[in-house]
Amino acid sequence: MTLMELWFTEEHTKNVRFSIKVDKQLVSRQGDFQRIDVFETKEFGKVLTLDGFLMVTEKDEFIYHEMITHVPMAVNPDIKKVLVIGAGDGGTIRELTRYEKVERIDMVEIDREVVAVCKEYLPQTACKLEDERVHIHYEDGLKFVRKPVNEYDLIIVDSTDPFGPGEGLFTKEFYGNCFKALTERGILINQHESPYYENDLKAMQRAHKHIKSAFPISTVYQMHIPTYPSGHWLFGFASKGLSPTKDLNAEKWNGLGLKTKYYNTNLHLGAFALPNYVMELLEESSL
Template identity: 45%
Template sequence: MSLWFTEKQTSSFGITAKVNRTLESENTDFQQLDMVETQEFGNMLLLDGMVMTTEKDEFVYHEMIAHVPLFTHPSPKNVLVVGGGDGGTIREVLKHSSVEKVTQVEIDGKVVEYSKKHLPHISCEYGNPRVELIIGDGFEHIIKSENRYDIILVDSTEPVGPAAGLFTKGFYAGIAKALKKDGIFVAQTDNPWFKADLIKNAIQDTKEIFPIARLYTCNIPTYPSGMWTFTMGSKVYDPLKVSIDKIFDINGKYYTPELHYASFVLPKFLQSLCK
């Protein structure tokens, strides 16, 4: 008998993976957390039945949420990561020597705990002295911060449960206040096949708050539809005007200097969401 996990991405569509064994299953204070070992993608973190990351394809998301903004800013020193308890985003941020401190605010400490245990190559930088981990509410942390960060990365789950407030115009406005005068923020904004309205609202809200607002994409096979978007808001720096000579080798598997620009080239149906 085979055991399969299916994430229902809509009421009539889902993706499925063969599970070798369940490593953890716990109803935390905030969500249902499961860690399973899959045959195709290795260990897989699930929150409320949704795939958050896997050993096989995690590098795509983490490289793209981190390096596009960090190479856009000429000298990022103080970075905030909201969410991202698996640790992959801070791992990528720390590849930039200009970064003096990464503050991570993760609401669910169990995500960090089980990621350290079962996703060690993703969570490998938690002991780095440049990292401050805060178990708490990212929304509240943003509201209490002002003119503090060069870059803010919103590495959240989908807009349900504890992450629902992280997709609102009020949150983006709070981010703008928490950023320095030349700051940049990036938020993951789901996929255009099933969440077109979410993307449209996110980019429109960002345009009303930031002088520069751009949408970019990547391909992640275990995320809904495989096509994933990120929304960037920047006070000064345009990611399309970065000199390619400034982009160094990050020793990654997905992000490249050429892809930095190419990721902003959108298919026509996605362009229409940004108007």
């Protein structure tokens, strides 16, 4: 006999539902920007959702957070100053703080409430938000990025989906400002949605089009995130000159001795080898 049938469902499309059995709802808060929930689940451990969209699960967040940080850090292990936009759960910060050479991380998160909830309920990701190199700015990332010039070696746009609070982060103006804010060897990494379901692939194409118009080098890499729609997820890699593959400094990165669960330097190269249909979608978006 089942003791409780309580299910969180995300509609991946109007015709596809992904449902997770919930043991218990740990918190539900209506913030100024979005509704924030944390669930306890058997399959995925704690699960964070924003406005009903799954953001982070304890079971597979390592994939997202390793891939969004170690890929640029292995291309340029000398990165010192990082700007992270979004990322209220802290997972990206956790991975970045593992690099001793990183001197300062500016984290710009619009929703103070998300950080508060994650500190309380998701220590697995939020554990390094108190690191002294981390400076949290509770502001709109869109505005924040207008000011700095030639300042950051790395910008990570760890945003929610391109509707709701994260909407502006997928525009041309925004990516232009990112370019300006980056140093000569600067890298921009962004959450890039997925190539599979209609709405996701349109967001992917839109983002790619805008980044490509702002950066000389712009590509995407892929990974498996089972709890995201289709499980086929992309991040964008853009730069003023560094190539994500040719400039990979595998030896140096491996010399750091960082233990990872998903990322390695072979997989780094493999992740940039995209299926034909994804390459075609990206090309199409640039027309």
